[in-house]
Amino acid sequence: MAKQSSAQKSLASGRRDSERREEIKMGGWAIAVHGGAGVDPNLPLERQEAAKQLLTRCLNLGISALRASLPAIDVVELVVRELETDPFFNSGRGSALTEKGTVEMEASIMDGEGRRCGAVSGVTTVKNPISLARLVMDKSPHSYLAFSGAEEFAKKQGVELVDNSYFITEDNVGMLKLAKEANTILFDYRIPTVGLETTCGGATESPILMNGLPISVYAPETVGCVVVDAQGRCAAATSTGGLMNKMSGRIGDSPLIGAGTYACDLCGVSCTGEGEAIIRGTLARDVAAVMEYKGLGLQEAVDFVVKKRLDKGFAGMIAVSNKGEVAYGFNCNGMFRGCATEDGFMEVGIWD
Template identity: 85%
Template sequence: MGGWAIAVHGGAGVDPNLPLERQEQAKVLLTRCLNIGISALRSSLPAIDVVELVVRELESDPLFNSGRGSALTEKGTVEMEASIMDGHGRRCGAVSGVTTVKSPVSLARLVMEKSPHSYLAFSGAEEFARRQGVEMVDNEYFITEENVGMLQLAKEANTILFDYRIPTVGFDKCSAVVENPLQMNGLPISVYAPETVGCVVVDGEGRCAAATSTGGLMNKMSGRIGDSPLIGAGTYACEVCGVSCTGEGEAIIRGTLAREVAAVMEYKGLGLQDSVDYVVKERLDQGKAGLIAVSRNGEVAYGFNCIGMFRGCATQDGFMEVGIWE
């Protein structure tokens, strides 16, 4: 065993003009979450507990797109989704279309542990949450003033807006559709950076786990489900590794990105970083995305094919890094 390791992400595809103040805020949040995870691992908490703990913290902060601060649907509401997977026995839980559950990742864990199912969505997930007695809040709790403005911008441009945190000064609303070559399923999108959150952990016993949570896309169709709650796409953990993805959900789904990392390790015999590099290069087609991963040997890795990814990682031997760019 190579000891414990942890990685967190706050989304892939960062605008190069993101103000330094924003970059610093993101790094402070990622560092705080890493330190929460490190403390838990030093206290010998199992990997599955640590990923839930860290993602809960990310969901509670409006900086990234999950929980409070989630992207808004075309109707101006929040529909959140999350998943969690324990590589020890490959148990998993996921939720979609959650509107009043304060911590979607914890509800996903309850689906895994307290229901006969792996995935619950919309009214069924909300009903299950009420039965489980989890903390519920009004949908307004998740909505920030900034996101209301960005939804308006997206509607005026008639587009799905990816990075709804990029400053809007000087943004030509009309040209976003006409001139921007980025498309999703053939439809134009404006700026790229979804900012989903995720955490992957291998504990001191060599057990891997992964969790991912998101509000989805700004101005998404009501009822849209992305990669984050899909086991094998946005999240995967097994005996070999744990993986959490972020980026263009539709491309991640087509490439079954998270599972591919494990498959390359299992069937090609590649190491963790080589597997991550291979999958990012060979499995995304035209899509833009990134991912974080840990292996049972205590290794940590990440990769992305876009301008940047909010990320941080640490290992038992004292290595720690928080970054955004290459």
């Protein structure tokens, strides 16, 4: 997969992969996690193994919770908290830095039972943004709080607060320096800076554009979790630090219900990738929409949305259905992901 020369070949491979892994209609509970879509083909094996170990740990955490009969909404929060606490991926500690060298985090959570939701943006001191999003859903009259309002609400709710420096890692400080020198947005410190002609598949082609502006590489690392519990209740949660060298105040897809996160009585979806493209495509909601209005199955819906709704953008998603199915899809060379079902099926992977 690392030798693909175009996004078209990546899409074709994604279709083959989809045919290989038909929908898993198990019934009972199912869980999926992701750590971002778009991966350096030359990612060192030790880093690949570290990513898989983290995803496996998070899957096992969620599996234990499901076996203990925790509802889906509690499980997605629990798993994403774990991902936020570990600095490996771009959320919570280890978040990408803004152009000012600070961290502005965002997260959202949605309970398919009643389509309740909560989201936060511009969070700078909350140790676990996903739990603040949960509190917005459960303890406020609103669905979305941002920046100073979100911080004030966090203080009133007594959540754990830390200095902004807690979230900043040495790796990301170095990557921000490179981003500023290149005068561009960089997504991931694992990807070498090779100019403005590297696509998601690693081939030399035309520059990737975000809202008309070139970016040097594509490899975001938003984290997310989707769960259906034994009662058929679906939930989804997504959290991120955003883009390296992003403008202060930039808001991506992750906290936007219907774009980066969505859950209803049919399914739960969490997205990762080029936020601006995901927002334009209302990606997460569209999975549920084509299931409801076109009668597509879960994997078929995911494949349809990835292929038809991203235009020129790159992204990936994980999803579960109320039937206990689990699915994923992406239109670039890799996505950090893992999934498991009640009957014992379990998979952790990166590449197609």
